[in-house]
Amino acid sequence: MIRVEGVGKTFAQRGGAGYTALEDIAFEIGKGEFVSILGPSGCGKSTLLNLVAGLERADRGRVEANGKEVTAPGPDRIVVFQDHALYPWLTVLENVAFGLKQKGIKKKERRERSMEQIRAVHLGKFADRYPHELSGGMKQRVAIARALVMDPEILLMDEPFAALDEQTRLLLHKELEQIWLNTRKTILFITHNIREAVTLSERVLVMSTRPGRIKKEFHVRAARPREPGDSVLHHIESQIMDTLAAELEKVAKEEYGND
Numbered sequence: 001m002i003r004v005e006g007v008g009k010t011f012a013q014r015g016g017a018g019y020t021a022l023e024d025i026a027f028e029i030g031k032g033e034f035v036s037i038l039g040p041s042g043c044g045k046s047t048l049l050n051l052v053a054g055l056e057r058a059d060r061g062r063v064e065a066n067g068k069e070v071t072a073p074g075p076d077r078i079v080v081f082q083d084h085a086l087y088p089w090l091t092v093l094e095n096v097a098f099g100l101k102q103k104g105i106k107k108k109e110r111r112e113r114s115m116e117q118i119r120a121v122h123l124g125k126f127a128d129r130y131p132h133e134l135s136g137g138m139k140q141r142v143a144i145a146r147a148l149v150m151d152p153e154i155l156l157m158d159e160p161f162a163a164l165d166e167q168t169r170l171l172l173h174k175e176l177e178q179i180w181l182n183t184r185k186t187i188l189f190i191t192h193n194i195r196e197a198v199t200l201s202e203r204v205l206v207m208s209t210r211p212g213r214i215k216k217e218f219h220v221r222a223a224r225p226r227e228p229g230d231s232v233l234h235h236i237e238s239q240i241m242d243t244l245a246a247e248l249e250k251v252a253k254e255e256y257g258n259d
């Protein structure tokens with residue numbers, strides 16, 4: 001469970017006033033919920049995820065995970081980044097097993113637990129390959145298996161599929177949905193892709209920008225597994241598009257000025 005209360009974050013800027021990236025952020029994510037945070041580039045999505053991960057500290061307000069204040073990264077919250085950051089000198093199996101080895105888990109158990117997660121992302125045949133022998137989508141699946149093997153209560157995903165081509169992304173949406181249905185992990189998923197947010201989540205929090213705030217919340221009450229043609233998804237997608245249009249206009253005005 002994640003609770004964010006009155007959170008604000010201001011970054012120091014060269015020569016003058018700080019830049020307020022986040023202001024007055026408040027939301028809760030229940031145990032086992034899949035929630036996306038959606039917003040235009042630069043609205044503070046990654047900063048928010050980093051606060052929950054414990055990689056950054058809030059200047060104002062409070063962040064809680066599983067009833068405890070977040071002050072540092074912890075094994076209950078594991079982050080999957082866009083850049084999978086696998087160790088190139090380790091095989092798929094060794095990459096996935098790495099965290100278990102650090103924890104002192106014996107080799108046999110490491111192997112069993114890692115292979116279970118590798119199979120869950122359909123990479124059973126590739127366990128002995130090295131990262132450079134894999135496609136982008138396969139590497140990202142290894143990153144997901146590596147996070148899941150640690151069995152965290154909360155999975156924090158920062159645009160994990162943003163660098164992938166459309167077909168691969170759709171395939172990974174299906175896999176992640178299945179993983180979520182099987183494990184019921186609490187997932188906080190960051191994206192700027194409306195379709196992705198709506199397809200995957202139970203709830204979408206749409207952010208406004210400068211400063212980043214939660215502008216609106218959408219509940220996605222569509223059947224699982226989600227079908228691309230589902231009219232409920234399309235309806236919410238267009239509502240979110242309307243909500244975001246005003247934000248994008250604001251960003252364009254500030255960035256282009258009167259050009």
Ligand SMILES: Nc1ncnc2c1ncn2[C@@H]1O[C@H](COP(=O)(O)OP(=O)(O)OP(=O)(O)O)[C@@H](O)[C@H]1O
Nearest residue numbers: 011012019021040041042043044045046047048192
């Ligand atoms: N360490 C930092 N120091 C100064 N400013 C920062 C720092 N980290 C982020 N910012 C600024 O805070 C704002 C929010 O950044 P953040 O990366 O959280 O946005 P985002 O919504 O994840 O963007 P994107 O979708 O482009 O990744 C940006 O204007 C960014 O320049």
